[in-house]
Amino acid sequence: MSSILGRVVATERRPNTPHEFHFWTALDSPVGIGTIVRVDGRDPVNGVLPQVYGVVTEGFSWTDLASPLHDVMGHDGSPDGESLQPTDRAEIRLYTAAVLRHVPEEPLQPVPMGTVFLADEADVAIALRMDGYLREGARTGIPIGVYRAGGTDAPIYLDADFLIGPEAAHLNISGVSGLATKTSAVEWLLQSIFTHFPAQKGSVAAVCFNVKGPDLCYLDQPGEIDAADRALYEKCGVPADPFASVQYYAPYKSDGVSLNTLRSNEALLDNVTPLTWGLREVLQYAEVLLNKDDVDAKADALIDFIKENVLDKKFSDPMLERVHSVTSFADLDVWFRDVLRGLEKKDDQSWRTHHVATIRKVRNRLSNISLRCKGLVADDGATSDLPFGNFDDRTVYVIDVAGLEEDAQDLIFARVVTKLREHLEKRDLGVQHVVVFVDELNKYAPGDGPETYVRKMLLDIAERGRYLGLVLFAAQQFRSQVHRRVVGNSGTALYGRMDGDELATPGYAVLSPAIKTKLATLEKGQLMVRHPHFTQPIFVRFPRPAVMRGRDGVSQYPSAASVPLETAVLRTLRTFDPTLTLGWLQDTVQLASDDEILRARNAVVRERPQDVRRAFASHFRAAVAPKTATRAAAPSPLPAAPSDDPYGF
Amino acid sequence: MNQMGSPALNVRAVQRQLATLLPEARPAATGESTLEIAGQGNDAPRLISATVLEGGPLRARRVFDPPTAGFRAFLDGTQRSELVSYLGGVPIILGRVAAVVRERRLRRMHTWHQALVETRLYCARQLVTPQAWEALSVTYGPLLVDITDDAADLASHPFALRDAAVHRVQGHREELEQRLAERWCNMEHDPLFIDGGISGSEKVAVSSCTVGVVKSHRTLYAEGEALGAVLSLGRYERSSVFRITSPRRTTVASWYLRLRDPRGHDPMWGLIRAEIACPQPQDMDRIGARADEVSRWILAETSPLALPDARWDKMVYGVRDCEEYLRAIN
Numbered sequence: 014m015s016s017i018l019g020r021v022v023a024t025e026r027r028p029n030t031p032h033e034f035h036f037w038t039a040l041d042s043p044v045g046i047g048t049i050v051r052v053d054g055r056d057p058v059n060g061v062l063p064q065v066y067g068v069v070t071e072g073f074s075w076t077d078l079a080s081p082l083h084d085v086m087g088h089d090g091s092p093d094g095e096s097l098q099p100t101d102r103a104e105i106r107l108y109t110a111a112v113l114r115h116v117p118e119e120p121l122q123p124v125p126m127g128t129v130f131l132a133d134e135a136d137v138a139i140a141l142r143m144d145g146y147l148r149e150g151a152r153t154g155i156p157i158g159v160y161r162a163g164g165t166d167a168p169i170y171l172d173a174d175f176l177i178g179p180e181a182a183h184l185n186i187s188g189v190s191g192l193a194t195k196t197s198a199v200e201w202l203l204q205s206i207f208t209h210f211p212a213q214k215g216s217v218a219a220v221c222f223n224v225k226g227p228d229l230c231y232l233d234q235p236g237e238i239d240a241a242d243r244a245l246y247e248k249c250g251v252p253a254d255p256f257a258s259v260q261y262y263a264p265y266k267s268d269g270v271s272l273n274t275l276r277s278n279e280a281l282l283d284n285v286t287p288l289t290w291g292l293r294e295v296l297q298y299a300e301v302l303l304n305k306d307d308v309d310a311k312a313d314a315l316i317d318f319i320k321e322n323v324l325d326k327k328f329s330d331p332m333l334e335r336v337h338s339v340t341s342f343a344d345l346d347v348w349f350r351d352v353l354r355g356l357e358k359k360d361d362q363s364w365r366t367h368h369v370a371t372i373r374k375v376r377n378r379l380s381n382i383s384l385r386c387k388g389l390v391a392d393d394g395a396t397s398d399l400p401f402g403n404f405d406d407r408t409v410y411v412i413d414v415a416g417l418e419e420d421a422q423d424l425i426f427a428r429v430v431t432k433l434r435e436h437l438e439k440r441d442l443g444v445q446h447v448v449v450f451v452d453e454l455n456k457y458a459p460g461d462g463p464e465t466y467v468r469k470m471l472l473d474i475a476e477r478g479r480y481l482g483l484v485l486f487a488a489q490q491f492r493s494q495v496h497r498r499v500v501g502n503s504g505t506a507l508y509g510r511m512d513g514d515e516l517a518t519p520g521y522a523v524l525s526p527a528i529k530t531k532l533a534t535l536e537k538g539q540l541m542v543r544h545p546h547f548t549q550p551i552f553v554r555f556p557r558p559a560v561m562r563g564r565d566g567v568s569q570y571p572s573a574a575s576v577p578l579e580t581a582v583l584r585t586l587r588t589f590d591p592t593l594t595l596g597w598l599q600d601t602v603q604l605a606s607d608d609e610i611l612r613a614r615n616a617v618v619r620e621r622p623q624d625v626r627r628a629f630a631s632h633f634r635a636a637v638a639p640k641t642a643t644r645a646a647a648p649s650p651l652p653a654a655p656s657d658d659p660y661g662f
Numbered sequence: 663m664n665q666m667g668s669p670a671l672n673v674r675a676v677q678r679q680l681a682t683l684l685p686e687a688r689p690a691a692t693g694e695s696t697l698e699i700a701g702q703g704n705d706a707p708r709l710i711s712a713t714v715l716e717g718g719p720l721r722a723r724r725v726f727d728p729p730t731a732g733f734r735a736f737l738d739g740t741q742r743s744e745l746v747s748y749l750g751g752v753p754i755i756l757g758r759v760a761a762v763v764r765e766r767r768l769r770r771m772h773t774w775h776q777a778l779v780e781t782r783l784y785c786a787r788q789l790v791t792p793q794a795w796e797a798l799s800v801t802y803g804p805l806l807v808d809i810t811d812d813a814a815d816l817a818s819h820p821f822a823l824r825d826a827a828v829h830r831v832q833g834h835r836e837e838l839e840q841r842l843a844e845r846w847c848n849m850e851h852d853p854l855f856i857d858g859g860i861s862g863s864e865k866v867a868v869s870s871c872t873v874g875v876v877k878s879h880r881t882l883y884a885e886g887e888a889l890g891a892v893l894s895l896g897r898y899e900r901s902s903v904f905r906i907t908s909p910r911r912t913t914v915a916s917w918y919l920r921l922r923d924p925r926g927h928d929p930m931w932g933l934i935r936a937e938i939a940c941p942q943p944q945d946m947d948r949i950g951a952r953a954d955e956v957s958r959w960i961l962a963e964t965s966p967l968a969l970p971d972a973r974w975d976k977m978v979y980g981v982r983d984c985e986e987y988l989r990a991i992n
Contacts, residue, residue: 040770077982077986078969078970079969079970080969080970083967083969083970084966084967086967086969087965087966087967087969088965097729097962097965098769098965098966099731099733099766099769099962099963099965100766100769100770100771100963100966100979100980100983101769101770101966102966102979103771103983103986
């Protein structure tokens, strides 16, 4: 049993309540803000000695001085005079603790007078009600980190039912850039989830949107961690390894040749898949890219008409010059030109109730999409997508949108999340639970500003996703600037190092000044955790993720330099067939245009054929008819000279 | 808690008991200040000449060497006298006394062994009915003290009775302090700072490890020019050592010492009187050096200040700590 740490005190001015109590300690006690303590009451209630668990939220210290001036006088105004004092003033350390749990729970009474002890590992489990979900046979604990105070190292577990669902779900993490280690925390937590997510609850995968830099580009590569981190891994029972299964997706750059990702080094391309969508995929999410100013009711009607009657169908009309089969942006543009030409010929202002101005406007906006999202949206209708329906358990799917325009990011985000939702509703995604990690939530779900499709979708996930197994892990610098319903629906909230201005906003009013001070000075690797089972925030340490950090990855695996089209295509094809050579490719495409080469590459990427060489070559016509070379017939031998030829030699 | 003594009695508890025991008793209003505060400062000021031990007339002497910490512990006591009830016009007074030695370890103060806390009930036996006294005796036993047992001519004026009770309480406090001081002398050899005189106990008064420091100067041991010398002492100056003798007390050596600069203050500002054991004749020539040494110890204790105590100019921090401790437990 640990030694007595302090004693509970209460005065008329500072009474104890059922939710808060005060205690004093020796000057050298290891108590600090965030320390969990246990109070052993002196007097039994209903025959049971009450125990109360609390977490320190505020600390006070004072001496017997009535005025600071007295100390100044005592030192004759000279601060360096202290050594002359043979005695240190009487001093007190008084702490305020917020109650975590009463045992027994009833009757709920003010915290009794009693002795205070540092909580050990078992106490921490009781205090945070973790004992309810760490029982053998019904264990749903997911380690989030280690609580550390006064020699106690206790793993802190989140309840999977309240992190992944269905009881509650979602996680929100806040903190200043660079110091709060938000991305690291999510990487670590995903590792922990993949290790500890209970088998009886099914499979789980993660979809991460890499929105900036190389943060998530090397999750499958080992990173450097020190002994302290290893100890934390060991304490939490999580292997200190990189993710075993990671798939990367990135659209092409605007040249359509090289991938728009920092993970473009040839050595890492084996699990990088291009992300390209055609007209069909984009038009379903037109409202993501077209704001309300662009698309009024009339334009909306025309877009619906195109989706219903034109897209992927044989479309004919007496006014049009020919039958159209629209499967790509290029086809759509041809269709628009035909319609507008027909209207000009007829000298008419409307076609099928659609005004010519509306037609021109919609054509302009839709055509613009392929330019604004060039690299993602393929003119030829080719699609290379996430493996919806074939998601693998414990796999991270990273979609690198860091290098894309905002519109393209929104489009990717909207479509991927919507597809995830659709498949989860139909229970055919391949896994039962998907964690979607979104950084910069300030941008995607701001508290103010116009209503956007992405924000509506995030609100929908936040409010209804837990029933489907669609879980949102979101990070942002300023929680106060995120839509209240998004953060409010997050069952679990993590806080890294916080900005002082942010802490001054009303959302943090429930925190004591000392907690705010601690939040403003948190070290890297420390988090404050709020979880439905924890009645008060708890501070934990977590290890550095055992994956390669972004900047290390960039230096160890530099991005591929811009290369000629043939080289870029060869790199892509060699991920399927390493025996291909540049000479072969150049021979194959020597008479093809760039578009034809890219279309052939996209087809191979999409179809992943067994015989890449043949599949790729089949897209190109031969330069000349094949002809077997034959040896020329030998010339007839010269006739021999007559033996009696007088001119012979 | 390091305390022992009489069972805790407080004014309300005694009033409740008396209401049953002696229904005719009229409870006094509670919440009034203690009798010590109400009656303080009533002693008549006196001047007494004393024999100087240091050679020549009493004069100011500079303490040249810097202050140095020499005390290991501090002893002080407190008393609290409260009016409980009246039996007719006779007051019944509750006196609570306590004493403690606070030991300095690594610059922090700790309680040495146990503090002493005792409570007694004071009443004038001759002025109450035998039945009332019997009832009080049965209930309070040895805690009941007759304030008339050695003062046959005690006036029956209630104020005079109150003053007599307070005097008894004071005596009880001094007894507790002496008990602790004697225990220190029996068990320890390091210097003990005692708040007040040491002459009340012979064992303490002759010990080489006790130093008494008197802050009140209702009695000044100087007359004429000697008095002028005492009152004009400057900071870090002491008077010549003199002998204090009393028929009922042990003779001690004493001197005045100015702890703080008196400029701008009254003549008693920062003035204390130190008492140590009177040296043997063979050691008399070293009494000056001993006074300097002890003076340096006392001067070292002037920091930290004993503020916010009103007597901070004369009080050392260790004594304030004793008082704070006793206030906390008493």
